[in-house]
Amino acid sequence: MADALFYVMAVAAVLAALGVVLAKNPMQCVLSLLVSFFALAVIYLLAGFQFLAAAQILVYAGAIMVLFLFVIMLLNLGSPGTEDPTDVRMFSRANATLMVVVAAAILFVLALAIRRAGPMPVENSLPEGGLDPIPGLAGEMFGRYLLPFEAISVLLLATAVAVVVLAKRDRRANEESKA
Amino acid sequence: MNVPSEHLLVLSAVLFAIGAAGFFLRRNVIVVLMCVELMLNAANLSFLAASRMHSLAAGSKSLSLEGPTFAIFVIVVAAIEAAVGLALVIALYRNRQTVSLDALTDLKD
Numbered sequence: 001m002a003d004a005l006f007y008v009m010a011v012a013a014v015l016a017a018l019g020v021v022l023a024k025n026p027m028q029c030v031l032s033l034l035v036s037f038f039a040l041a042v043i044y045l046l047a048g049f050q051f052l053a054a055a056q057i058l059v060y061a062g063a064i065m066v067l068f069l070f071v072i073m074l075l076n077l078g079s080p081g082t083e084d085p086t087d088v089r090m091f092s093r094a095n096a097t098l099m100v101v102v103a104a105a106i107l108f109v110l111a112l113a114i115r116r117a118g119p120m121p122v123e124n125s126l127p128e129g130g131l132d133p134i135p136g137l138a139g140e141m142f143g144r145y146l147l148p149f150e151a152i153s154v155l156l157l158a159t160a161v162a163v164v165v166l167a168k169r170d171r172r173a174n175e176e177s178k179a
Numbered sequence: 180m181n182v183p184s185e186h187l188l189v190l191s192a193v194l195f196a197i198g199a200a201g202f203f204l205r206r207n208v209i210v211v212l213m214c215v216e217l218m219l220n221a222a223n224l225s226f227l228a229a230s231r232m233h234s235l236a237a238g239s240k241s242l243s244l245e246g247p248t249f250a251i252f253v254i255v256v257a258a259i260e261a262a263v264g265l266a267l268v269i270a271l272y273r274n275r276q277t278v279s280l281d282a283l284t285d286l287k288d
Contacts, residue, residue, distance in 0.1 A: 059257075137251070
């Protein structure tokens with residue numbers, strides 16, 4: 001049962017990812033991406049990563065998707081029926097060939113790497129608390145990985161400031177253009 | 180679930196290839212950013228698949244927690260990337276009224 005659900009969700013994630021690449025309307029891209037994220041969250045849950053599944057939905061589906069939707073609506077790119085004018089040329093033969101070649105090359109390299117990893121154990125019995133117990137994760141994050149944790153905290157703070165500065169309307173330029 | 184970790188890795192490879200192809204193919208900055216998110220997600224999945232492989236091989240006595248820890252870091256980086264990228268898109272749209280990468284070739288000329 002869980003196995004079948006995994007394969008269904010894997011197919012859903014791949015189809016949704018294809019939808020992101022091939023949809024012409026940015027709004028359809030965002031919704032496909034959302035489906036892909038949810039399918040991946042279910043896969044994380046099935047694989048035993050309960051906390052990561054929750055984090056995936058909270059951060060990706062909850063925060064990042066809202067950001068994308070917000071920007072698309074703000075710039076008015078997603079009105080129904082309007083094809084994205086910047087992507088009209090993307091289905092030309094040369095571009096489609098390029099896409100298939102790039103994807104095939106990356107897949108080939110990754111498949112080689114996976115083959116080299118050798119046989120992997122199959123086991124049905126997951127530990128009680130899943131494969132990512134929160135106490136264990138916290139121990140790693142505030143123990144061995146304290147420095148990366150602090151670094152990424154500083155990065156996050158810097159990002160918050162940078163985004164405000166970048167997205168702020170330049171008042172001086174505005175007044176000059178009015179004058 | 181009884182699925183071998185290879186299948187998780189294969190799924191992650193397929194998702195990464197699709198994301199990379201979209202990154203090269205699309206001309207809309209916002210969709211390009213979405214393809215980057217797709218690739219980061221695939222990277223996350225492969226972290227978790229590797230962690231699952233090691234944890235199950237060790238007989239679940241000693242869990243390998245590096246994978247989930249780094250997956251959390253990747254999620255944070257993805258959020259940062261989306262925030263900065265979309266702020267840039269907004270600043271760009273304000274100055275040029277376009278989100279097309281084809282219109283942004285100033286450095287090429």
